[in-house]
Amino acid sequence: MLPRFWRKIKYRYDIVGTVCETCGSKYYPPRNFCPICRRKSKMKEVNFGDKGEVVSYTVVHDTPEEYRMMKPYIVALIKLDGGPTITSQVVCDESEIHIGMRVKKAFRKYFEDGEDGIIYYGTKFVPES
């Protein structure tokens, strides 16, 4: 768990994905190989920016143990202004969330590995205004 998360810090702390310079396809999470261009793929890391729009969402009531305190929480599909659509938690009240809502990235805690374990941080989203 720990090394796996550490390897992905760059992509979780910020919205860093990849773009295929051959066909222009954008990927988040990042891919090191473009499934369209295959052997002709030419991947480059890019930051997809701070903002986006909610395409769809769900309110999670049956939560994993690590998210029990946050119940209910919202997971949304967010179309980033910088290109790809990603899945992320949106931190706001249930009554606020709606399709088309503008959101911006926020650096938050994901969860804690118990009281004496590592704290996992990463990107979530909050209402833009």
Place this chain on the structure above:
Amino acid sequence: MSSVGIVSYGTYIPKFRIKAEEIAKVWGEDADSIKSGLGVLQKSVPDLDEDTATISVEASREAIKRAKIDPKKIGAIFVGSESHPYAVKPTATIVGDAIGCGNFFHAADYEFACKAGTAGIQTCIAMVKSGMIEYGLAIGADTSQSAPGDPLEYSASAGGTAFIIGKSPIAEVEATLSFTSDTPDFWRREGQPYPSHGGRFTGTPAYFRHVYTAGEKIMRENGYKPEDFDYAVFHQPNGKFPVRVARMLGFRSEQIEQGLVVRKVGNTYSGSSVLGFSAILDVAKPGDKILLVSFGSGAGSDAFIFDITDRIEEFEREPKVWDKINRGVEVDYSVYLKLRRKIKMK
């Protein structure tokens, strides 16, 4: 050598607020006497997924965006806090990776009660002046702790400010000094969840002695009188102490009002005096002179004289600190207990 000072600043205040009435109701106290006695009407409360690291990152990102600089030019990060998420493992490394400043940077966490943030500013000033770094990032942030029922519960809040220190600043550092002594007014022993304090002892021998002495000396050494300053801001453990020390030093209420954020946001500890200072930077004009004096229990004060430069006119200052303070969402005491993890879970 070109002038050194604050090139940019950013702030972050969690959105939740709890009013003094809500806390007083639970503990059977008179809210009006608490409000008039402490001078704190409400305080900010962090969300479950917010801590000193997340606050530091958000404030730093705002500062970098406003500065319009490449984060890779930041050569040092110092995070001042008394609520670092880890006892062993730095907050500054989390900030460094989150802002994307590369790996060749100096980093350390500072701890000196409520003045660790200004200690970081002084270190960055020295490093920029010496030529060790081009830009330094100094952060004061806290999600301060208070035991349920303790008077601190009305004021201990959350928030932070990040400053980018470098050349060609919006606020030039004209002078800085520190006054430090071994004064046990407020402490938290290793492994203890909540701090302890010396009650009234936190006043005269601690806060007032250090803030007054540092403020008086920096003005005297540099040949200034209180009327030479457009603004003054002091550490704000409550709404009373900064007003009283300002009066002791000879400042008028108009000089401190803009930076007196504690009434509406509480004591953000390492973020306290610097959050008030940021509220002043939000409205400062070229030529303005500002006195900043922090205070950290234990105890010490860092004093600064800042001169606002012409560069502030084209500097992005929205959203302002007071706007962030005023758009909070109120919570009741039971939600507050959950957010602050004061409910013992199985």
